[in-house]
Amino acid sequence: xxxxxxxxxxxxxxxxxxxxxxxxxxxxxxxxxxxxxxxxxxxxxxxxxxxxxxxxxxxxxxxxxxxxxxxxxxxxxxxxxxxxxxxxxxxxxxxxxxxxxxxxxxxxxxx
Numbered sequence: 001x002x003x004x005x006x007x008x009x010x011x012x013x014x015x016x017x018x019x020x021x022x023x024x025x026x027x028x029x030x031x032x033x034x035x036x037x038x039x040x041x042x043x044x045x046x047x048x049x050x051x052x053x054x055x056x057x058x059x060x061x062x063x064x065x066x067x068x069x070x071x072x073x074x075x076x077x078x079x080x081x082x083x084x085x086x087x088x089x090x091x092x093x094x095x096x097x098x099x100x101x102x103x104x105x106x107x108x109x110x111x
Contacts, residue, residue: 006101007070007077007094015064015084017056027053031102040092040110067094075099081108 010029017026030036030049037045046055066087067079077096082089092109 006098007067007079007096010096010103011065011067018061018064021060023053023056023060026056029103030106031099031104034103034105036106036108038108038110041108 013026013029017023027049030052032049033047034049034052035045035047036052036055043059044055046052064084065081066084067081070077070079072078075098077094077098079094079096080090080092081094082091090111092111093107095105095107095109096103097105
């Protein structure tokens with residue numbers, strides 16, 4: 001399974017959760033010991049699949065994400081991202097470290 005298609009499917013799960021408010025399928029993308037960190041935003045880090053889910057349920061994003069300029073480096077996938085409402089504008093970078101088909105670490109930067 002390619003990392004780029006995995007990233008696309010993860011983003012689809014994220015955007016579906018933004019629309020529905022149900023973060024269960026989204027959180028299933030994370031390893032049990034995953035960590036989500038934000039750079040440039042005063043939140044987190046969040047640890048563990050349940051911790052990630054709880055964080056997104058407590059403070060969900062209010063817009064869907066779009067990605068571009070996806071690149072791969074070993075078990076890490078990096079992509080520029082932006083918000084659908086600001087289509088084409090770069091908001092920051094997603095840095096995903098994979099553990100098989102699950103996310104071990106997600107770093108989200110804000111610019």
